[in-house]
Amino acid sequence: MYRRENNSPMPKSILAVAAILAILGIGSWIYQLIVGMQVTGLDNNVVWGLYIAFFFVVIGGGAALLAIVGISEFKNILSPDSKSRILLLSITTFIGGGILITIDLGNPIQVFRIATSFKFQSLLVWDFWLLALCFFLALFYLVKVRKDNSGGKVYGLISIAAALFLIVAESFLLSSMLGHHLWESGMTLISFLISAAVVGSAFILLLMPDNRTVRNILLATLVFSLIATLAEVFTGALTGNPETKTEMMLLLSGQGALYFWGQVLIGLILPLFLLLKSYKPIAIALLSIFGTLMGKVWLLALGQWVQGSLVYIPSLPELITIIGTSGIGVLLYGVLVKAFEPKASPKAEQTKMSVA
Amino acid sequence: MRYGMILDLKRCYGCNACTVICKQKNGTPKGVFWAKVYATEVGKYPQARREYLPTLCMHCANAPCVSVCPTGASYKREDGIVLVDESKCIGCRSCMLSCPYEARYFDFGAEASYFPGKEANPYEVAQASKRKKGTVNKCTLCVDRIDEGEIPACAQVCPTQARIFGDLESTELQKLIISRNGYQEKSVVGTDPSVYYLPR
Amino acid sequence: MNTKNHVNILPEVSRRSFLKGGLALTGASVLGGGALAGSALAASVSEKTGKSSKWVKSYCGSCIWANCGTEIKVVDGVAVEIRGNKEHPSNKGTLCPRGAAQLMNLYNPYRIKAPMKRTNPQKGLDVDPGWVEISWEEAMDTITEKIKEAQAKDPRKLMKMYGFAGNLHETPFVKLFTSIFDTPNYSMSCGPLCEVHHAPAMFNATFVDRIDVGHCNYLIAFGRNLGGSAMFASGPGRALSDAVDRGMKVVVVDPHATPDASKGEWIPIRPGTDTAMAMAMLHVILHELNTFDVDAMKNRSNAPYLIDEQGDYVRDQVSNKPLLWDEADNKAKAYDDPTLTNPALLGEYNVNGVSAVPAFVKLRESVATSTPEWAEEISSVPAEEIRRITQELVEAACIGSTITIDGVEFPYRPVAVTTGRGSANNMQGMRFYILTNIINLVLGAIGVPGSLVCAANARYLFEDGMMREYPIAYYTTDREEKFSIPQNDYTIKQFYPLSRFPILGGTMGAILDPQKYYLDYDIEVFFPYGANPFINDADFETTVKAFQKIPFVFTLAYHMDETTMFCDIVLPECSHLERYQNRPIEETMVVGRDTIALNGLNYKEPAVDLIYNTRQYDDIILELADRLGLTPKLNAIYNSFYRLSGEFSLDPGKKYTYQEMLEIRLKGFSGDASKGVEYFREHGFLMKNKPLKECYEYYFFKGNGRLPIYNWRDFSAGKALKRSLDKFGVKVPGWDNMDEVMREYTPVPKWFDNYLTNPSDEFDMTVANWKLSPRNLGLGGQDDNVWLREIVETWEYDGLNIQINPITAAQKGLKTGDKVIVESQHGGTVEGILQVTNLIHPEVLGFPAQAGRVSQFMNPISHKGPNYNRLLTYKEGYILADNGSISVSARVKIRKAGVK
Structure with a gap:
């Protein structure tokens, strides 16, 4: 039976919807630029919110994609076309990440300064350069793959390393912030790695809905994620210091409950259930990404929560901007796919399928 | 040379004169308090009392906000004062996350006036240029006044003289810190604040 | 840069140094600023911005004790900064939060911007008056017309009201209004909740007593702010802080733990039961410890005055002077008998055929059964706590020791039991305040270093050998002589002979029903200014009805507050940063070594041009007086109020602007033609500090006047009131049980249950x-x-x-x-x-x-x-x-x- 690999150009209807969302998102961002970031749900206590959470999700996923392509140099799990697609998606996420960061800045006109400061004391500068590195690696990788069907083992290794560094840099970025005990432990890095794996697998599942290996990988990462999340939250709630306890209780039954249970029930258990019972790949992938986003939102919201205040809730403009950015991502991917029309023959496809 | 402040908790009655003068002198918008006084109660009735913790930016020797800043907008002067060059600030707010003392504020572009629905008053208009939407602001230790040979507004205003400004490396201040068991807030995080507290 | 110049801490030696010769430590000890302030004075134009910038000297206007000197930075006509004047000896460059916030008072868009007239005749707190803007001319014409019309019928139909509602006590024309405009009728919205002046008058010849924390070592405060709880920057906060640093123990007896209490010890107490606790303290001193200042009792108080069975002084039949019993030769002698050597405090004597005991015996008997255990029941303060703090107090009093200040030897009694509004403005509060001062007096701790001392430039006389503050001199005599039915005025003070202020509840009741209050005329024109009885007092519903009843009400106001809602005309007022004004510098309430001797005058003029079409109160009064032909009278009253004469006084026949009047006042104060407005504009103030010895009234009273441990004067006032009421056969509204009224006039401490202490099931x-x-x-x-x-x-x-x-x-x-x-x-x-x-x-x-x-x-x-x-x-x-x-x-x- 012929198994769909979804490497046809994106349907126009999806692109149209994405375009509308993108326009809405850009409008919302312009509104934010004019009125100021008071339109967000952020305040002087909670300064990083949905934009950064989504940035972590997307960049983590993108890094995972790059790493998987790198891994494929050692284990032939991907066809050259799949590699191209995955790299295209990876590039899209890096660009999307850049957009998200820019949206999150209060004074984006000065954003170039990150690139010109060379201030490597700052993890943010590391983050920027690693992101740039990954972007260019993915780009050159794409060129290489299109030319030679492969990047070679060295290039693969470099890509894996760069992707890992990017994820580590991001988790360190949080962990290095003084006075946020929720972020201090190694759990942050673990959760960043697991999220990257979940989102990466989900992304690939979107590209290869019928790929059983991808399904199994996602299943495994979701299980890991569930264990890690429950372990972190319940450990904190049952044995943590009073501060951690309070925060975890907020997550379990307080104002943060929506995020936590949203992640656990909708973002972890539901896709797991769907994976095992009735297979709906697109839904599973999107739910997994959603769950990871929820996880990042509560990590940020509770990490910055102060006694006596309300737990962060994103504002409508923030939500619209985020959805719009996703639209831009879809649109961008669609354009990129069109630009890099696959040259692969049905035969090559068959070969890859058999591997799967 | 290391400018800093010693806050004598024995002399602080939590009146918030510092909180107000800081707003007034620096023209900070609603909700922004470069200087402030945390008030708490301790003990059970009838053995209960109030405690006050006046604060400002700690102008840390190892300022995490300076190292975390990606553009160099947050910087430290030779004399120890930590400042933000708002023209370089991209508004990423990582400095705010890195600060364990809640000393930094972001300009959310909230309404310029304390009088919603009314025009900004002449004072607010005069102060407006001190603000830059989308950037981070903080206590400057009234660097403008220090450069003119004066002391910070909060140190001058304090009616009980609980805020003592000076060079922390001077013998007078060193002596005071040692003799009164002065300590730094959250010193475990290694920031080495230039603000010392004298216990009550 | 010299780092020492950037240390604002007072050097240890200065902060604790002894204050000599009345010279205050100046702001120069606040290192760093002194040298530069002068140069900052001059107006300058910034080369960079081309903006003109200057610092204007002023003084603060955010509370009733406007001592603090300020400087206002004005850039291109806009006030952009206020700070304390470092040269000013009161606040030394500091400010309280209220003072620091005054720019938002100046630039408050809710201010009244022009004269307004009501178009809706209906008045109420929630009724839209239908304001219409009018010209100053029209407003003043209408007001003059209304006053003329009413006063043509009866000058008393004009009434003034004042209070703590947004203005300062700084203008002379608040106090002088009634005499200029010839009406006895005034009211005060701040009066009913400010009964803290009688005991200070009796014991310190002062309007507000103050605590000499510069020397005090043990301080017990009942319901009183010591300067830190509600911060005062002019000195109290600093003085208290210095004293606590020095080791002064603070004990705060209060239902809530104040910031002051948190620097010492908090003794929680049931509101309105302070009298019981203080009686127990006196019981401990006189019956359990039996330790007190015998010299103060014998020679500085009326403790040895002989009291007959009716409670009156036993007097010499010829000279009518009160008699004491001299134990040296066992004879009754007048208080000023030169042979008097050892007045008896105890015993029972037969004099002039009547049996009499020294007042001390009466006092001692009054607290014979008021044990700490008894007081615990009433006040909830544990008996052992009452005993402990009383014992600590007595031990800290250093009875017998002396201190020399300015070459004068004073008793050294570094303790004080002090009372504030929370306790004094309460059930038996006036008696309670007197009782705490009796405790002070019993320990010899009044009017001496470390105790409660006078604040104002005390004016007093001696009568029966007793000190008597000037303004309360008429309590016993004048009010009985002047008692009239129908009443002359709406203050209702004649029914309350110990009142300092008009009786707001009585006045409002009288406006609504004059007959009931024995009045035979109505109020037709009412001028509340800086008064807000709707917010600052009880029973606003009654006040609303009274305001509604008066045909014409006008005010001068900063914002459209509750009072303006009842006005027919509202005049817009300058904010206090836009006024010409002067105010005496004199620290009240709590003083340290650097503030006790301060005496001077603050001056200010508008820091910026008027923002709106406003005028200041004094201008309105001058214009009204002029329109009514009262200028000569006003000038004469002004002269006598400020004791101006000769070169520096107003010519009664001439019409002055308020600025011109101020110039003369300033020169009159300085006594120097070169120290007028110019001088004050440059410096902001002028000091004429008191000699330190004169800060302690012991210096004046010793040997001249005694203080009351037995309150014969109030007791007599009560009896005089009773006589007057009986004479005219009138009943004061609400006084259904005259015994309950008269028991308040007790000459010795006495506890009564009352509506606050009576337990009730419902109001718990x-x-x-x-x-x-x-x-x-x-x-x-x-x-x-x-x-x-x-x-x-x-x-x-x-x-x-x-x-x-x-x-x-x-x-x-x-x-x-x-x-x-x-x-x-x-x-x-x-x-x-x-x-x-x-x-x-x-x-x-x-x-x-x-x-x-x-x-x-x-x-x-x-x-x-x-x-x-x-x-x-x-x-x-x-x-x-x-x-x-x-x-x-x-x-x-x-x-x-x-x-x-």
Whole structure:
């Protein structure tokens, strides 16, 4: 039976919807630029919110994609076309990440300064350069793959390393912030790695809905994620210091409950259930990404929560901007796919399928 | 040379004169308090009392906000004062996350006036240029006044003289810190604040 | 850069150094600023910005003690900064939060911008007056016309009202209004809740006593702010801080733990029961410890005065002088008999055929059974605590030791028992304040270093060998002579012979029903200025009706407050940064070594051009006087008020502007033609400090006048009142039981149960109220100052919440954040948000500051929070019978909002 690999150009209807969302998102961002970031749900206590959470999700996923392509140099799990697609998606996420960061800045006109400061004391500068590195690696990788069907083992290794560094840099970025005990432990890095794996697998599942290996990988990462999340939250709630306890209780039954249970029930258990019972790949992938986003939102919201205040809730403009950015991502991917029309023959496809 | 402040908790009655003068002198918008006084109660009735913790930016020797800043907008002067060059600030707010003392504020572009629905008053208009939407602001230790040979507004205003400004490396201040068991807030995080507290 | 110049700490030696020759430590000890302030004075034009910039000297206007010198930075005509004047010896460059916030008072868009006339004849707190802008000319024409019309019928038909509602006591024409405009009728919205002046007058010949914390080592405060709780920057805060640093022990007896208490010891007490605790303290001193200042009793008090069975002094039949018993030769002698050597404090004597005992015996007997155990029942203060602090107090009093100041040897009594509004403005409060001063006197700790001392330039006379403050001289005699039915005036003071202020509840009642109050004329023109009885007092509903009844009401106001809602014409007032004014510099309440001798004069003129079409009060008065042909009278009164004569006095026939009058006043004060406005403009103030020895009235009284441990004077005032009432056969409204009225005039301490202490099933709690640093008396527009409100709501621990003890909260199933309704025994209710805190007595609900403004024309931020005064009452029968003030407390019950 012929198994769909979804490497046809994106349907126009999806692109149209994405375009509308993108326009809405850009409008919302312009509104934010004019009125100021008071339109967000952020305040002087909670300064990083949905934009950064989504940035972590997307960049983590993108890094995972790059790493998987790198891994494929050692284990032939991907066809050259799949590699191209995955790299295209990876590039899209890096660009999307850049957009998200820019949206999150209060004074984006000065954003170039990150690139010109060379201030490597700052993890943010590391983050920027690693992101740039990954972007260019993915780009050159794409060129290489299109030319030679492969990047070679060295290039693969470099890509894996760069992707890992990017994820580590991001988790360190949080962990290095003084006075946020929720972020201090190694759990942050673990959760960043697991999220990257979940989102990466989900992304690939979107590209290869019928790929059983991808399904199994996602299943495994979701299980890991569930264990890690429950372990972190319940450990904190049952044995943590009073501060951690309070925060975890907020997550379990307080104002943060929506995020936590949203992640656990909708973002972890539901896709797991769907994976095992009735297979709906697109839904599973999107739910997994959603769950990871929820996880990042509560990590940020509770990490910055102060006694006596309300737990962060994103504002409508923030939500619209985020959805719009996703639209831009879809649109961008669609354009990129069109630009890099696959040259692969049905035969090559068959070969890859058999591997799967 | 290391400018800093010693806050004598024995002399602080939590009146918030510092909180107000800081707003007034620096023209900070609603909700922004470069200087402030945390008030708490301790003990059970009838053995209960109030405690006050006046604060400002700690102008840390190892300022995490300076190292975390990606553009160099947050910087430290030779004399120890930590400042933000708002023209370089991209508004990423990582400095705010890195600060364990809640000393930094972001300009959310909230309404310029304390009088919603009314025009900004002449004072607010005069102060407006001190603000830059989308950037981070903080206590400057009234660097403008220090450069003119004066002391910070909060140190001058304090009616009980609980805020003592000076060079922390001077013998007078060193002596005071040692003799009164002065300590730094959250010193475990290694920031080495230039603000010392004298216990009550 | 010399780092030493950047240390603002006072060097150890200066802070603690002894203050000699009346020279205050100047701001120069605040290192770093002194040298530069002078250069900052001059106006300069910045080369960079081309903006003109100057610092204008001024003084603060945010409270009633406007001592603090300020500087205002004006850039291109806009005031952009206020700071304390470092040269000023009072505040030494510092400010309190209220003073620091005054730019938002100046630039408050809710200010009144032009004269207004009401078009809706209906008046009410929620009625839109239909304001229409009019010209100053029209406004002044109408007002003049109305005054003329009314006064043509009877000059008394004009009434003035004053209070703590947004203006300062700085203008001379508040006090002088009635004499200039020839009416006896005035009222004060601040009076009923400010009964703190009688005991200081009796014991310190002063309007407000002050604590010499510069020397004090042990301080017990009943319901009193010591300068830190509601911060005063002019000296009290600094002095208290210095004293605590030095080791002074502070004991605060109060239903709530004040910031001051948190620097020492807090003794929680039931509101209105302070008298019981103080009687127990006196019991411990006189019966258990039996330790007191014998010399002070024999030679500085009326303790040896012989008292007959009727409670009167036993007098010499020829000279009519009170008699004492000299134990040296066992004879009765007049108090000023040169042979008097050893006056008896104990024993019973037969003099002139009557049996008499020394007053000391009466005092001792009055507290014979008031044991700490008895007081514990009433006040909830544990007996052992009362014993302990009394013992500590007596030990700290250093009875017998002396200190030499300015070459004068004074008794050294570094202790004080002090009383504030929370205790004095309460049931038996006037007696209580006197009682605490008796305790001080028994220990010899009054008018001497380390104790309670006088504040004002004391004016007094000696009578019967006793010191008598000038203004209270008429308590016993004049009021009986001048007692008239029908009453002459609406103040109702003649029924309350010990009152300092008009009786607001009486005045409002009289306006509504003159006959009932034995008045035979109506008030037709009413001028409330800086007065707000709707917010600052109880029973606003009655006040509303009274205001509605008066045909013509006008005011001069800063913002459209509740009072303006009842005015026919509202004149717009300059903010205090736009006025020409002067104010004496003199520290009150709490003094340290660097502030006790301060005496001087502050001056200010507008820091910026008028923002709106406003005028200041003094201009209005001058114009009104001129229009009514009263200028010569006004000038003469002004001269005598400031004791101006000769070169520096007003020519009665000439019409002056207020600025011209100020120039003469300033020169009159300095006594120097070169020290007029020019001088004051440059410096902001001029000091003429008192010699240090004159700060302690012992220096004047010793050997001349004694102080009362036996309160014969008030006792006599009560008897005189009774005689007058009987003579005219009148009954004061609300006085159904004359015994209850007359018992207030007791000459020795006595405890009575009252409506506050009587337990009731329904109203099971009492309420207490206090000042906050960012909100004390509500002067200077504190309720709608955006910065102060933000601070109160954000950083002030007490905020605008209703406080309850956790034990009580648990019993009642209440928690922090609950919306609650508090209902008073008098019928008033308020709604608020609950805050559970250990800082309050379990039987008390605490109401910090005051809030809940209702005028729709004020900044809406002022509407938040509960209005405490709605729980109180000035109803007939509830007005405190001796002094005419009202209790600051009431019994209440609490319930969750929405629950019946």
